[in-house]
Amino acid sequence: KHYFNVTNSYVINKIFLVLFPWRHKPWSRKQATGPNGQDGFYLPPRDDVNSPDMYIPVMALVTYILLSTLIAGLRGQFQPELLGITASWGLVVVVVEIAILKLGCYLIGISNDSQLYDLIAYSGYKFIGIIVTVTISEIVNGGKGTGGWVGWTVFLYTFLANSFFLMRSLKYVLLPENNIQGGGMQMQTDSRAKRNQRTQFLFGYSYGAQLLGMWVLTRP
Numbered sequence: 001k002h003y004f005n006v007t008n009s010y011v012i013n014k015i016f017l018v019l020f021p022w023r024h025k026p027w028s029r030k031q032a033t034g035p036n037g038q039d040g041f042y043l044p045p046r047d048d049v050n051s052p053d054m055y056i057p058v059m060a061l062v063t064y065i066l067l068s069t070l071i072a073g074l075r076g077q078f079q080p081e082l083l084g085i086t087a088s089w090g091l092v093v094v095v096v097e098i099a100i101l102k103l104g105c106y107l108i109g110i111s112n113d114s115q116l117y118d119l120i121a122y123s124g125y126k127f128i129g130i131i132v133t134v135t136i137s138e139i140v141n142g143g144k145g146t147g148g149w150v151g152w153t154v155f156l157y158t159f160l161a162n163s164f165f166l167m168r169s170l171k172y173v174l175l176p177e178n179n180i181q182g183g184g185m186q187m188q189t190d191s192r193a194k195r196n197q198r199t200q201f202l203f204g205y206s207y208g209a210q211l212l213g214m215w216v217l218t219r220p
Helices: 008-018 056-075 081-109 117-126 128-142 148-174 191-220
Strands: 031-033 041-042 179-182 184-187
Touching: 008 056, 008 128, 008 148, 041 128, 056 117, 056 128, 081 117, 081 191, 117 128, 117 148, 128 148, 128 191, 148 191
Parallel strands: none
Antiparallel strands: 031 041, 179 184
């Protein structure tokens, strides 16, 4: 229920944030204050625009599937199995990205308390940019797909916006400033080299993996 605890204003603000993340601050998630005066649980999405949710990624994936089949129908290329194929490609891209992220965290020794749903949500926000790219390209290019300078321009913008959004959001997951151990706050003492390694991995995931995933899903 936490991940679907959203409001209309949250959905609008979140979509705007994913598409126009450049001047947003702060990026850290809000926490409720516990009885002892210390930070407790994270606030739900409806109370914090920085909180990941599952409503937008799920609805964006469904919209992407329906949009792709609608475009195929307008081109006279619709087939019933296209629904399953499109859904499968979308899910495969998300699963592969999560696997890359989890494997990378394991290999470079990143331990955090992030839920799997958090990572799925962050990966799923790319479908917002994909929908915008496919829609604008289809309208401008007259049904010729996402090719041409307009399609590539829109794709480049939505890719960079999504990657910047991920880079900022996942910073607090992959580059934690502190860690909770034994009920108290203990500052992590990562070496500069270790932190640089994590930063490089975060950059590679936010830009490299997202570029490949979005390119695959926006191809006609």
